[in-house]
Amino acid sequence: MNKILLVEDESSIRGFLRINFERNGFKVLEAESGEEGLRIAAIEKPDVAILDVMLPGIDGFKVCEELRKIFPAIGIMMLTARGQDMDKIMGLEYGADDYVIKPFNPIEVTLRVKALLRRLDEKDEEINEELIESPPFKIDTYAQKLFKNNIEIDVTPKEYMLMKIFIENPGKAFSRDELLNLAWGYNFVGDPKIVDVNIRRLRSKVEENASEPKYIETIWGTGYRWRK
Known part of the structure; x- marks a missing residue:
């Protein structure tokens, strides 16, 4: 009512x-x-x-x-x-x-x-429709901003893309090549290790303890996964 x-x-x-x-x-x-x-x-x-x-x-x-x-x-x-x-x-x-x-x-x-x-x-x-949520995280796709507990986290465009990919696909294991293609594009020319570099930076911003991540999991021999 x-x-x-x-x-x-x-x-x-x-x-x-x-x-x-x-x-x-x-x-x-x-x-x-x-x-x-x-x-x-x-x-x-x-x-x-x-x-x-x-x-x-x-x-x-x-x-x-x-x-x-x-x-x-x-x-x-x-x-x-x-x-x-x-x-x-x-x-x-x-x-x-x-x-x-x-x-x-x-x-x-x-x-x-x-x-x-x-x-x-x-x-x-x-x-x-413009918000994607995976508590405590929220992505505003219109403004391309990332929030944790309603506090904005300063991320680069590639870090934002990685977070969007992860949050939209919880539990899915992504290979480094898949993340590279999705975030950097199929025509990217450079070192594939750039994915790992950006994941480390992203963990330092979103994890409570980057050395023991509870959101962005490492899948050994494959890549990374967003924990459900």
Whole structure:
């Protein structure tokens, strides 16, 4: 069940929005001020926040900015009574995904929230497709970066290629020639021992103890294997 956080100081607006969201299967959380909204968000971790621009205490823009820092993936919709372009622009600059001008139809708001959630789900799928994981390691194929325990490891392009080959093929034994062809290309002209040199460097970066590797195993007489 998706959670919706309504941060609106007018109880009548919260009321008819709550009724429509609950009818559509959402769990609704309510707050009358920005401070209260941030407190509830920290506890409940909502999927979408709907924020009135004009709130007692800190305004909706500040709440939007703080929520975006804490929950980068949250969906945020702003409510504005004025309909001025500056409100719309400021909301988007602070990290809002959408905005609605008062007065509005609560059914339209519900439909727009559903559309926002679909966009967020599609975005998550795209991000997941760009990540290859073998805990504690993670490869971001879009940025071509390697992480261990969510901390980036500085690797060369060839070291990155070797890690990608290993993590995509756990348990598979690769000969030195196979790794050479896959990472350096079939037209590579040079000493095949370059594979061993790069494996040693890579182990020094990814293993807790490079002399006793537990991730990149040596297959004597053959090559190397990524331990499942």
